Amino acid sequence: MAKKATIIRINSISEAREELRKIGVDEGGMPFLVPKAVHLAIKLESIEPVPANILKQEMLAQGGDAAVNRGVINHSVEFSDVLLLGTVAQYNKLVRKLNIQPFGLKEIAKQIEDILKTLR
Incomplete structure (x- = not known):
C-alpha cells in the first residue's frame, strides 16, 4: 500500500x-x-461537422477523446466547438494523421503543433 x-x-x-x-x-x-x-484539453472553435467527426475518430484512435455537439453526427448543426482530451504523445500522433487529411484539418494540425510548442 x-x-x-x-x-x-x-x-x-x-x-x-x-x-x-x-x-x-x-x-x-x-x-x-x-x-x-502532460495531459491537455484543447478547445477548437466553430468546426464543421465533417472535420469534427474526423477529429473525434482520430483522437479516439490515438487513445484520447474529443467532445463534440450531439448534432455533429447527423449534421443538424452547422458548426461545433470540439474539446480534444489527451496527452502530448497522443496529440503528436494526431497531428501526423491530420496532416494527411482534407477538410481544413492540416490547418488544425498546425494550430495544435503551435500549442504543443508552448509546453516546453
Missing part, C-alpha cells in the same frame, strides 16, 4: 521531466514518458 497518494498537475514538458527525475527515472526512458505525463 502507498504511504501517500496525491494528485499532481503537470502543465509542461519541463515539469514532467522534473517530476520524473525526482523519482529517479532513467534518462533513456524520458523521451517515452515525458509526452505521456
